[in-house]
Each structure stands twice: as C-alpha cells, then as structure tokens.
Amino acid sequence: DGGITQSPKYLFRKEGQNVTLSCEQNLNHDAMYWYRQDPGQGLRLIYYSQIVNDFQKGDIAEGYSVSREKKESFPLTVTSAQKNPTAFYLCASSAGGRFGSDTQYFGPGTRLTVL
C-alpha cells in the first residue's frame, strides 16, 4: 500500500447519517484521489486534489464532499444526500504533475455499509 493508510477498514452507518472516511499518506505526494468501487465493477473517480486547499469533482461527486487542509490528508465525507453509499472506497496519491508519467498508489480501502 506504499505509505497510504485508510481508516476504518469497515464502517457501518445508519441511513441519513453523514460519515467521514480518513486517508493519510506519508509519501510527500502532492496529488490525492478518492474512488468508489461497486461489486464486480471498476473504479470510479469521486474527487481529486492536485495541491493543498484545492480539489476538483470527479465523475460521481454528488453526495460527497472533501477537504484538503494538509498535504498528507484528504478526508472524504459521505453525506446523507448520497443515494447508494454502500460501496468500497479507495484513496490514492501520486507525486503530481500535469504531463508525463505519474503513478497513483492506492490505500487498502474502506468498506462502507449503510444499514
């Protein structure tokens, strides 16, 4: 997992509650990402951040929010507005840079279940 930690590994939430997923990296990477994965599917990008205090919506940002106050941290909040929040959530980071090669490294993931 290359220095990226996600907590908790499993998370249960009651319908209508907001919940925050943690992602921390000690790789000194500028860029961080959040993906969602549903059973048997590929990954879909929720939000990404190229630098501290800046972030952009991905393909499926509705019902989610993020912050990037520190370089090493990129928490994701799943709000009650997210219609189908039960999924496997993956955080990634990369050194950054607009062009050229830039490899993303992933954390172990958080499995969120809404009861």
Next chain:
Amino acid sequence: DAKTTQPTSMDCAEGRAANLPCNHSTISGNEYVYWYRQIHSQGPQYIIHGLKNNETNEMASLIITEDRKSSTLILPHATLRDTAVYYCIVRVVENYGQNFVFGPGTRLSVLP
C-alpha cells in the same frame, strides 16, 4: 468511459506465462499505458507503465505495439498469488487533473 478494452476473464496454468491483452485504439501521443491489479477486497497494486517502448520490471513485462493501439502485460511465471483482476488504463489528462479511468478489467485465474 474507459478508453481500453480487455477480455473479461482468462485462465493460466501455474508456472506458465500469463499474457493479458489490452486494446487502446484511441490513445493519443502523450498518453501512457498503466497496468494495475487488484486482489479481492484490497486496494489496486501498481504493476508497470509505458509510453511506447517495451518495459520490464521485477513483476512483469509490458509490450506495446508500434502503433500503440494495443499492449500486452506478461507475467513470466504465474503463481497462484497472481490470481487477481488486472486493469489496463490509459492516463487521461483533463485540465490540470490526472484522471485514471478504470474499466472492469480482466479476471485472471491461475490454476494449479
């Protein structure tokens, strides 16, 4: 939508080479091809990437065709631990972001 096409599943005998194909016919000149794999309920693991030359590292080899429209990931001596879903990804640059688009991948089963 993913810019790559991969077979849904493949089998490989333990100890043999596993050759995983990927089509990326719309790739542009400055886009890299990346390969990741994901073992069940874990985060994806980076394997290798390349632009136009063939690449090799301790995990695998990447063969990219001259026209760059397809590539093959080669695991030279597959083991049971190589059973996973393998993703071929073309790196898309949008604005100043770095969007990796993951498709459904190829489920590789290494058989004893």
